[in-house]
Amino acid sequence: MFTLIGCGNMESKNENSQPSKQTESDQQAQSGSFPVTVTDASGSEIKIEKKPTRIVSLMPSNTEIVFALGAGDSVVGVTEWDNYPEEVLEIEKVGGLDFNVEKVLSLKPDLVLAHASSMQNANDYGQIRDIGIPVIVVPNAQSFNEVYESITLIGNAVGANQEAERIIDDMKKRLDVIKEKASKISEDEMKTVWVEIMPEPDLYTTGKGTFIDDILNLIHAKNAAGAYEGWIKFTEEDAILLNPDVILLTYGFYVENPTEKVYQREAWKDVPAVKNKQVFAIDSDKFNRTGPRLIEGVEELASFIYPEVFSK
Known part of the structure; x- marks a missing residue:
């Protein structure tokens, strides 16, 4: 993966x-x-x-x-x-x-x-x-x-x-349309996003120097693991401390009911993304396959994080 x-x-x-x-x-x-x-x-x-x-x-x-x-x-x-x-x-x-x-x-x-x-x-x-x-x-x-x-x-x-x-x-x-819309998102409005590459018990995410991190920067979102390099394994306790506003699951199309499984994590109940039902499964093929559908992937990711900006 x-x-x-x-x-x-x-x-x-x-x-x-x-x-x-x-x-x-x-x-x-x-x-x-x-x-x-x-x-x-x-x-x-x-x-x-x-x-x-x-x-x-x-x-x-x-x-x-x-x-x-x-x-x-x-x-x-x-x-x-x-x-x-x-x-x-x-x-x-x-x-x-x-x-x-x-x-x-x-x-x-x-x-x-x-x-x-x-x-x-x-x-x-x-x-x-x-x-x-x-x-x-x-x-x-x-x-x-x-x-x-x-x-x-x-x-x-x-x-x-x-x-x-x-x-x-x-x-x-x-x-260009994505960049123009993203430019209107102020620093105070930027949301923190946890990108989960693998589910429990191995919680892996992406840090700096990865494609997903670049896309998050492009749409003016904060990578919850942006202080780290590459691919990082987190303990559940450390992941929760990042307190993300949005959770994106890149394995979502290959695991049954992935968002519900996140909502059912007892330890995550006070995390803003879970409390506010902001957990989404994204089609990772649109990001890892560098072809025409790549732009669709960016548009979809942006609309999950900032629906009020990118779903118009």
Whole structure:
């Protein structure tokens, strides 16, 4: 779970910074015609001779981007972690983080979308490339700008560059709206938020240097564990002392009745979030999968914490 949610420093980079310098081949790719050559996260130039019709995606975020681009019909293989959109449940599975190379090859892909967070599989990528199948390593995005770059890269590779531009433009506009609304929240109005990554008896939360912490800062909320770094295990007594106004459960979609279980904790009955019924289960997939749904996750989180500001 930590691996999936541990995408850090999303807002620590300047969102108005200049994009990385493009090569002539990258600019050619943006035309949407084939053949195209793109530069992936490994620095490799990958030539794609024709529009892909059989794509294997080795990361759920890649899959979500392909479907958002309108190329989902070309996906013939995904990982065991893929669950969105609903169509992927019927697509052939090629394994988890350690995918089955033989299974991938049996699907006869003309494009494989790998991911920089899984470079321990670099030898397997090489094996696939050696038989002439293009493998594109998509960046492990650590900021919104890098998410945009991932969408652009995949868009160019599947011939959907204009749709990629449309998605990115929509995400930027929605992010600007969030920032504008957040700017109206004064320091005195800021709420303290406890983000629970694992339930009892192991109470884990996120501190500084994590993606959730960056999002809380973005919407002008205080991370209850913001004085700590990374992923921290708390005792129940220490967690209660943080006295949060809001509790967010990132495991909520995988545990039955998670909010009720928090409300039933006897020791938490005087915590403001519990007294005021401000415990919410959030869809962690929208945060740990750095694709188009990321902006939905930020909007939902903001509306849970400040409904009077973000639900309008």
